[in-house]
Amino acid sequence: MKALILVGGFGTRLRPLTLSVPKPLVEFANKPMILHQIEALKAIGVTEVVLAINYQPEIMLNFLKEFERKLHIKITCSRETEPLGTAGPLALAREILIDDCGVPFFVLNSDVICDYPFEEMIRFHKSHGGEASLMVTKVDEPSKYGVVVMEETTGKVEKFVEKPKLFVGNKINAGVYLLNPSVLDRIELRPTSIEKEVFPSIAAEEKLYAMVLPGFWMDIGQPKDYITGLRFYFDSLHKKCSSKLAVGSNVIGNVLVDESAVIGDGCLIGPDVAIGPGCVIEAGVRLSRCTVMRGVRVKKHACISSGIVGWHSTVGRWARLENMTILGEDVHLCDEVYSNGGIVLPHKEIKSNILKPEIVM
Amino acid sequence: MGSSDERVVAVIMVGGPTKGTRFRPLSLNIPKPLFPLAGQPMVHHPISACKRIPNLAQIYLIGFYEEREFALYVSSISNELKVPVRYLREDKPHGSAGGLYNFRDLIMEDNPSHIFLLNCDVCCSFPLPEMLVAHRRYGGIGTILVIKVSPESANEFGELVADPSTNELLHYTEKPETFVSDRINCGVYVFTPDIFTAIQGVSSQRKERANLRRMSSFEALQSATRSLPTDFVRLDQDILSPLAGKKQLYTYETMDFWEQIKTPGMSLKCSALYLAQFRFTSPYLLATGDGTKTAAVIGDVFVHPSAKVHPTAKNLLTLNYAQIGPNVSISANARIGPGVRLISCIVLDDVEVKENAVVIHAIVGWKSSIGRWSRVQGEGDYNAKLGITILGEAVTVEDEVVVVNSIVLPNKTLNVSVQQEIIL
Secondary structure, three states: OEEEEEEEOOOHHHOOHHHOOOHHHOEEOOEEHHHHHHHHHHHOOOOEEEEEEOOOHHHHHHHHHHHHHHHOOEEEEEEOOOOOEOOHHHHHOHHHHOOOOOOOEEEEEOOEEEOOOHHHHHHHHHHHOOOEEEEEEEOOOHHHOEEEEEOOOOOEEEEEEEOOOOOOOOEEEEEEEEEOHHHHHHOOOOOEOHHHHHHHHHHHOOOEEEEEOOOOEEEOOOHHHHHHHHHHHHHHHHHHHHHHOOOOOOEOOOEEEOOOOEEOOOOEEOOOEEEOOOOEEOOOOEEOOEEEOOOOEEOOOOEEOOEEEOOOOEEOOOOEEEOOEEEOOOEEEOOOOEEEOOEEOOOEEEOOOEOOOOEEO | OOOOOOOEEEEEEEEOOOOOHHHOOHHHOOOHHHOEEOOEEOOHHHHHHHOOOOOEEEEEEEEOOOHHHHHHHHHHHHHHHOOOEEEEEOOOOOHHHHHHHHOHHHHHOOOOOEEEEEEOOEEEOOOHHHHHHHHHHHOOOEEEEEEEOOOOOHHHOEEEEEOOOOOEEEEEEEOOOOOOOOEEEEEEEEEOOHHHHHHHHHHHHHHHHHHHHHHOHHHHHHOOOOOOOOOOOOHHHHHHHHHOOOOOEEEEEOOOOEEEOOOHHHHHHHHHHHHHHHHHHOHHHOOOOEOOOOOEEOOOEEEOOOOEEOOOOOOOOOOOOOEEOOOEEEOOOOEEOOOOEEEEEEEOOOOEEOOOOEEEEEEEOOOOEEOOOOEEEOOOOOOOOOOOEEEOOOOEEOOOOEEEOOEEOOOOEEOOOEEOOEEO
16 A cells, blocks of 8 residues: 655744754654654555655655665655645656555645544445545634535535635544545646645545544644644553553653653653653753653753753753743753743753743744 | 065954854855845955955955855855955854964965954945054054944943054953943954964963962962863953053044944845945946836945846836835845835845835845735834844745734745734
């Protein structure tokens, strides 16, 4: 089986992290975002994954070679010379995705984190016999998104309504598709939207079916959702494989700690914390609802209650970070500094307090 | 004094990538010294000023950037100005004087009688030949360019006191808390090779003190420089301050403009200062036009020869050329549509400004696109954090969108209006 992951462009919503690293390689729960998806695809027997990208492929290629080696799966990059939207990249990768036996291929949006119930999706796709399947997820405020209107029992999709003013349904496109190769015949090599052009035409022929995604779903393309997504991910990890999570008297709730990280005495870590490789958490530190990337040092008595600390940064003694503070790569917060929602670009030293959410360039 | 054999070497300190975060977001895409002011890279202005020095043998650029960032520029400017320009990379920080000392062998290769030291991010008229004449008259080891500023702003710089008749430097202090003087250090100097001896003296003294400290813990408490490595020598604190009042250093005062280019806002201000200077030194560089065959030009404007200003396409009888200026600089391959108004802005390479758009007090980044009837403007406060609007590389402002006092990082598309915001 084959799969295509829509990686797209600059990842500007995840700045300042994406100023240092391309978005697919930004770690989520101590693993590059794209690796979560590639591993899940490998687990159900996908042999080749195509990444549709239009930015910084050189940096990606090195990492991909390593993933290829470790996972024994073929990974190729399909480079868009102009942005092709959400369907155009499929046309660009046609030669890889096309299959004479009609074996369907997966398409994933790279920002999506969920349980990836691919086996269930394959069964669903076979059972309805249509041309395309997509995952949908239930949300509280559907009018922020594109709503998928479908028959409840069969899942047959009637139509898509973009940001509806009146309630038409509460299921939105989750960004996970399983498509027959014949769908490729519907897509030209030009900027095309899968939601606005391709799916509606398949739905009109009554060949598009939607499956409600079991479990959690999150679009982690921006910091706020990244942190919320971590919580959902950890809940799911706790149920499936809680041995990976940390335990101890200094741990509250779900906490993931890389084996090379060091945690000092008298700390209290959690809930929903990920600590990356080579991190040093000194004595008396309190961490909750945050991610600490590779190589970070958090000095004594500091407290981080919501945020992301970028690679190789340091957080000073008695510093306090809260309200979605995001530190880019190599940012050094001096002792006793307070940050309320500061967003700090890479290679900065912060000596004074950030009293209200602001961007520090 | 001053035989035709006396060669002069100029050294321009250009800094490095991690030091100047104040020049973001522009420095995310280009080293600050290469950012264009009045149509020429920032470092070009001191380099062309050096060309006026008689018997100039060589220009060195010293900094922390990778060599490849300057390779192209250095070879093209050497060809253009017919003077050897070379970029030297410092392997580690040596301080403002230590950097000069670090490369002394290379600098002394031409056996120069005098060495100019300039900071790249200084915007002024660089009266270098006049400084050299004055320096020879004074007979010291160094002459510092100074300027009078307002007393309130003086403490942002190095303040100094000079003897009004002999121009000797009597006293120097860096960024003092209390008022010392309204004359400040412009960051442009001329030295004789004795300066290397003075710098070495500071290094040796520090080494001695370091050794002494191992024997006396009292010394350790006293020394303010205990954390500095012995080869880290700062020009201001370690050379100028101690040598003041010893008949070694002198001052030369300029009455022209002077600014430091630390932020994008200041680069816009300094671009205007250089454009105004062109009017006197090289008026052929400035654009002219009255709107009949090309853009209507108001005040000082630079338009790169490859930039295109379009008349209205539909009806050739009704010409609708853009109105440009004052203080506008347009870089290579930019396209300016009909009915556009540009005031006080820098439009970088490959930008497209569509019909009837307005850009005021802004910097528009390379390859950006400004939509029809859109308005990109800043207040014009060059010192405020959001005082001018800055669009990074490849930013698209869609039709009719208004962007006021904001900074937009590269590769963003604005389809709604914004005010007072930083868009990451």
